[in-house]
Amino acid sequence: xxxxxxGLQLYERxxxxxxxxxFPEALEHVLHFERVISxxxxxxxxxxxxxxxxxxxxxxxxxxxxxxxxxPCVTRDYGVKQFRVDLKAALSVAGVQGRHVVLLVEDYQxxxxxFIEMVNSLLSSGEIxxxxxxxxxxxLLAPLKEEMAAAGTHRSLYDFFVSRCxxxxxxxxSLDPTNDKFAMRCESNPALFTRCALMWMGSWGSTSMATxxxxxxxxAELPAELHGAITKNLVALHESQQTxxxxxxxxxxxxxxxxxxxxxxxxxAKRDELSTRIQHLGGGLAKLNDAxxxxxxxxxxxxxxxxxxADAQKLADVAMVDIQGAMEQALERKKEVEGLQKSLGVExxxxxxxxxxxxxELAHARPLxxxxxxxxxxxxxxxxxxxxxxxxxxxAIRDVLEGVLRIMGNYDTSWISMKRFLSNxxxxxxxxxxxxxKITPEVRESVNALLRQKGASFEEATIRRVSVAAAPLAxxxxxxxxxxxxLHRVAPLExxxxxxxxxxxxxxxxxxxxxxxLGSLDGRVKGLKQNFQQKTAExxxxxxxxxxxxxxxxxxxxxxxxxxxxxxxxDRQLQELTAELRRVPHKAMxxxxxxxxxxxxxxxxxxxxIARWGEVLGAGAAGLDFSxxxxxxxxxxxxxxxxxxxxxxxxxxxxxxxxxYSRCVPFIIDPSSQATSWLVKHLQQGATVETVTPNExxxxxxxxxxxxFGKTCVVQExxxxxxxxxxxxxxxxxxxxxxxxxxxxxKQIDYNDSFRLILATRNQTPLLPPDSAALVTLVNFSVxxxxxxxQLLGLxxxxxxxxxxxxxxxxLAAEEELKVHLEDLERLLLNELATSTGNIxxxxxxxxxxxxxxxxxxxxxxxxxxxxELQVSLDRQRDVYRPVAVIGSAVFFALVDLRRLSHxxxxxxxxxxRLFKASLAAPVGGGGxxxxxxxxASYLEAVGIVAxxxxxxxxxxxxxxxxxxxxxx
Numbered sequence: 017x018x019x020x021x022x023g024l025q026l027y028e029r030x031x032x033x034x035x036x037x038x039f040p041e042a043l044e045h046v047l048h049f050e051r052v053i054s055x056x057x058x059x060x061x062x063x064x065x066x067x068x069x070x071x072x073x074x075x076x077x078x079x080x081x082x083x084x085x086x087x088p089c090v091t092r093d094y095g096v097k098q099f100r101v102d103l104k105a106a107l108s109v110a111g112v113q114g115r116h117v118v119l120l121v122e123d124y125q126x127x128x129x130x131f132i133e134m135v136n137s138l139l140s141s142g143e144i145x146x147x148x149x150x151x152x153x154x155x156l157l158a159p160l161k162e163e164m165a166a167a168g169t170h171r172s173l174y175d176f177f178v179s180r181c182x183x184x185x186x187x188x189x190s191l192d193p194t195n196d197k198f199a200m201r202c203e204s205n206p207a208l209f210t211r212c213a214l215m216w217m218g219s220w221g222s223t224s225m226a227t228x229x230x231x232x233x234x235x236a237e238l239p240a241e242l243h244g245a246i247t248k249n250l251v252a253l254h255e256s257q258q259t260x261x262x263x264x265x266x267x268x269x270x271x272x273x274x275x276x277x278x279x280x281x282x283x284x285a286k287r288d289e290l291s292t293r294i295q296h297l298g299g300g301l302a303k304l305n306d307a308x309x310x311x312x313x314x315x316x317x318x319x320x321x322x323x324x325x326a327d328a329q330k331l332a333d334v335a336m337v338d339i340q341g342a343m344e345q346a347l348e349r350k351k352e353v354e355g356l357q358k359s360l361g362v363e364x365x366x367x368x369x370x371x372x373x374x375x376x377e378l379a380h381a382r383p384l385x386x387x388x389x390x391x392x393x394x395x396x397x398x399x400x401x402x403x404x405x406x407x408x409x410x411x412a413i414r415d416v417l418e419g420v421l422r423i424m425g426n427y428d429t430s431w432i433s434m435k436r437f438l439s440n441x442x443x444x445x446x447x448x449x450x451x452x453x454k455i456t457p458e459v460r461e462s463v464n465a466l467l468r469q470k471g472a473s474f475e476e477a478t479i480r481r482v483s484v485a486a487a488p489l490a491x492x493x494x495x496x497x498x499x500x501x502x503l504h505r506v507a508p509l510e511x512x513x514x515x516x517x518x519x520x521x522x523x524x525x526x527x528x529x530x531x532x533x534l535g536s537l538d539g540r541v542k543g544l545k546q547n548f549q550q551k552t553a554e555x556x557x558x559x560x561x562x563x564x565x566x567x568x569x570x571x572x573x574x575x576x577x578x579x580x581x582x583x584x585x586x587d588r589q590l591q592e593l594t595a596e597l598r599r600v601p602h603k604a605m606x607x608x609x610x611x612x613x614x615x616x617x618x619x620x621x622x623x624x625x626i627a628r629w630g631e632v633l634g635a636g637a638a639g640l641d642f643s644x645x646x647x648x649x650x651x652x653x654x655x656x657x658x659x660x661x662x663x664x665x666x667x668x669x670x671x672x673x674x675x676x677y678s679r680c681v682p683f684i685i686d687p688s689s690q691a692t693s694w695l696v697k698h699l700q701q702g703a704t705v706e707t708v709t710p711n712e713x714x715x716x717x718x719x720x721x722x723x724x725f726g727k728t729c730v731v732q733e734x735x736x737x738x739x740x741x742x743x744x745x746x747x748x749x750x751x752x753x754x755x756x757x758x759x760x761x762x763k764q765i766d767y768n769d770s771f772r773l774i775l776a777t778r779n780q781t782p783l784l785p786p787d788s789a790a791l792v793t794l795v796n797f798s799v800x801x802x803x804x805x806x807q808l809l810g811l812x813x814x815x816x817x818x819x820x821x822x823x824x825x826x827x828l829a830a831e832e833e834l835k836v837h838l839e840d841l842e843r844l845l846l847n848e849l850a851t852s853t854g855n856i857x858x859x860x861x862x863x864x865x866x867x868x869x870x871x872x873x874x875x876x877x878x879x880x881x882x883x884x885e886l887q888v889s890l891d892r893q894r895d896v897y898r899p900v901a902v903i904g905s906a907v908f909f910a911l912v913d914l915r916r917l918s919h920x921x922x923x924x925x926x927x928x929x930r931l932f933k934a935s936l937a938a939p940v941g942g943g944g945x946x947x948x949x950x951x952x953a954s955y956l957e958a959v960g961i962v963a964x965x966x967x968x969x970x971x972x973x974x975x976x977x978x979x980x981x982x983x984x985x
Contacts, residue, residue: 020046023080031079032750034072037231041224042069045217049077052213053118056183059139061208062190064217066790067270070190071122078118083186084109087120090739091761092716096130100147103134110184111177112159122190123787124739126201135187136205139212142182187212194786219258219269225251228273232280238601246601249633250276253609256632270790271612277679279608282648286604290597296846297590342541403438403483412482415466415473419493420447422463423455447492455500463497586846599640602633606642607677615674616685616794619667619802648673652840662694665803671795675774681745683734683784683792684776687925691797692732692776699728703770709733720760726770734775737788744773745791799925801905808932809901815936816897904932
């Protein structure tokens with residue numbers, strides 16, 4: 017485990033982050049991979065669902081064995097020619113360089129059937145027919161002549177090259193068993209089974225899945241006692257979805273990882289939001305409680321202030337006595353300071369005299385030492401090498417080096433020791449940086465004795481004739497001995513100087529202390545005078561203080577009276593929010609599961625699944641009453657989205673929240689394009705949005721610029737996830753120094769963390785392979801029966817009574833604006849209370865703001881009440897036309913269900929809306945009112961039947977003629 021973790025750490029530091037955890041099951045897979053690819057001609061067929069770790073674990077195993085990993089870089093125009101180029105790159109390393117390489121091929125990279133056929137040929141024989149032209153082979157195989165001759169086992173260079181390719185190129189195929197092409201690929205390419213070690217990696221075990229949330233739970237700062245329950249419930253929710261789903265064919269491991277990350281994001285956001293609201297509510301209630309307590313306190317304040325007046329006079333007398341005593345102490349300190357300043361002058365003169373004596377003694381010896389050091393610094397390395405090369409050096413060189421070693425404290429003066437000393441690369445630095453003060457009297461006497469005995473060896477003329485490098489060293493020895501002698505002579509003076517420095521420092525410190533005391537005394541005198549003045553002025557300020565207390569008391573009574581109702585409501589909200597905070601971990605888990613698994617389902621399926629999850633969670637779901645909209649959004653946010661053009665039905669609102677909180681790239685199925693238009697408008701408020709379709713020539717350029725500059729790229733009319741988008745969708749980022757890059761086609765583009773990709777299509781049944789579907793969050797905005805009914809009701813009323821629909825729209829807009837304004841006012845009211853400092857009863861600006869905010873809140877509440885009554889009246893008038901909308905919705909879904917008979921039946925929503933408007937405009941009997949509605953509904957049924965019959969006739973005619981076409985409504 018430690019070895020694998022070290023390999024993972026190194027890979028993530030050098031190449032890219034794999035985002036995997038090495039639990040026992042993953043380690044077992046790594047061991048299997050290593051065993052296979054470490055063998056000659058070892059190949060792997062990895063069969064499993066998306067996110068199980070096939071690509072990451074193979075990458076880790078290859079890196080730990082120092083094997084280059086090759087994987088086709090698929091572009092938009094990627095074909096057989098480009099695939100051959102990628103294969104040549106891998107085979108040239110294996111066949112020519114003789115290095116083990118790993119060729120990783122995934123589902124999305126098999127863009128054409130010929131790709132898997134070439135891989136099959138490579139597995140079978142180690143070569144691909146026609147891969148190289150004769151012109152390419154000659155320079156390619158030339159470097160192998162000597163190696164083939166040494167091996168002596170092959171008839172030709174090409175055979176030798178093929179054998180090395182077969183042995184050193186390890187093919188790893190990563191396939192999804194739920195892919196429609198999986199069985200055909202395996203059946204038509206037998207080498208996938210005969211030449212590959214098959215590993216079935218369907219999903220993780222429960223024990224392995226239970227280890228994955230640990231890091232996220234710790235980063236989210238979830239209480240430790242909840243870790244076990246949340247982990248168990250996350251695993252249970254994922255396992256309950258492994259056999260459900262619409263387009264994704266059941267939950268896969270990648271969904272589980274996405275759910276964990278989504279849980280962490282939602283939990284931290286909701287915990288912080290609720291904690292802030294609780295803090296504001298608690299702060300506001302605390303301020304109100306403080307205001308209530310202040311009423312009693314203010315009534316006692318006047319009596320206390322009267323008693324303070326007598327005490328102030330007594331304190332003034334005491335202050336006068338303190339002033340006199342402090343002034344006397346200050347006078348004493350001033351005299352002491354003057355005496356210290358005089359003595360300091362005398363001591364500084366004496367210290368200067370001693371320093372001059374020391375410098376005089378050293379003035380002769382120091383230049384000699386500096387000149388010797390400069391000469392030593394000029395010694396060339398080849399001169400030193402010349403001395404080291406001598407087997408038996410001249411006596412002069414030996415004497416000089418002996419003097420150097422003795423000074424340096426080395427008493428081993430053998431020639432071996434001297435050569436070792438000279439071979440040190442830093443020998444000159446050691447000599448130049450030597451401190452002469454380290455020379456002891458014994459060393460100095462020893463070197464002096466050497467100088468007396470071998471004086472001739474240290475003379476400039478003598479030693480320079482023997483060695484150019486030794487002459488500066490001889491001068492350095494003499495200079496250091498002389499400098500050391502002088503230092504010994506001035507040692508008493510230095511001791512005297514140190515004593516003077518110490519005394520001078522003590523005197524200066526005493527001077528500073530006295531000055532500080534003097535300053536403190538002056539400050540004390542000043543403070544006592546101010547205190548005396550304050551006490552005498554308290555009597556005059558007593559009446560003003562009493563008036564202020566009465567004013568504050570009146571304001572407190574008004575505030576408590578106006579906010580009395582809010583206080584009770586806020587108290588209830590505080591209790592509810594505190595209880596909600598305890599439920600956040602489980603609700604965040606339900607929301608994460610909803611976003612991960614239910615975004616592509618219809619409303620009925622969502623409701624049934626949430627109910628089933630409640631049974632799965634058992635006690636953990638008790639009292640949750642989960643609703644995605646209530647949990648993740650506020651009424652103001654939903655109203656603002658609706659005002660921007662988002663349909664107001666539950667499905668659309670839930671889907672908008674899924675897009676907002678999903679960690680994966682959203683893949684939006686929006687037949688009417690209404691939700692996509694809202695999304696672009698919504699995103700433009702906070703980011704730069706780039707809209708493009710795959711068929712546009714600027715698609716690649718727009719995508720690259722969005723990735724580089726952190727734009728939000730909305731790709732419309734997407735029927736499938738192109739291979740060029742896969743590295744971006746799964747955030748396959750590579751490390752380049754401090755930067756992150758991502759492969760976009762043939763280029764590596766700098767990745768901006770602000771970049772966001774959103775895919776959208778009007779096709780209700782996009783073709784998404786299982787491996788691609790798991791990379792995105794499918795968000796289905798397909799029309800529902802209830803949503804279409806509301807839309808048709810609006811069209812009917814706009815046709816029959818346009819003024820009624822105008823009133824309804826204006827009323828809803830005004831009501832939404834009022835609700836948003838009311839929510840903002842309540843938030844402002846709480847924020848002002850919670851963030852106020854000091855006594856709020858004395859903050860006149862705050863009191864006026866609170867009163868104004870409360871008055872506006874009451875006015876808006878009254879308007880909302882009137883608006884609700886008016887809306888009920890309008891709804892009664894609108895309900896007269898509801899049967900037409902109900903029939904219209906039923907007719908549309910009946911037409912849509914004809915696809916079950918034959919896919920040739922295709923009825924689009926825009927086409928049906930044109931038919932519906934035409935039916936409303938058609939002349940029918942009935943004389944108005946309820947009869948008119950009945951006739952219109954019957955007419956619409958007849959029109960729908962005629963449309964279906966016409967489509968059936970066209971289908972029969974086209975079938976007879978052998979024409980392949982789809983009748984569109």
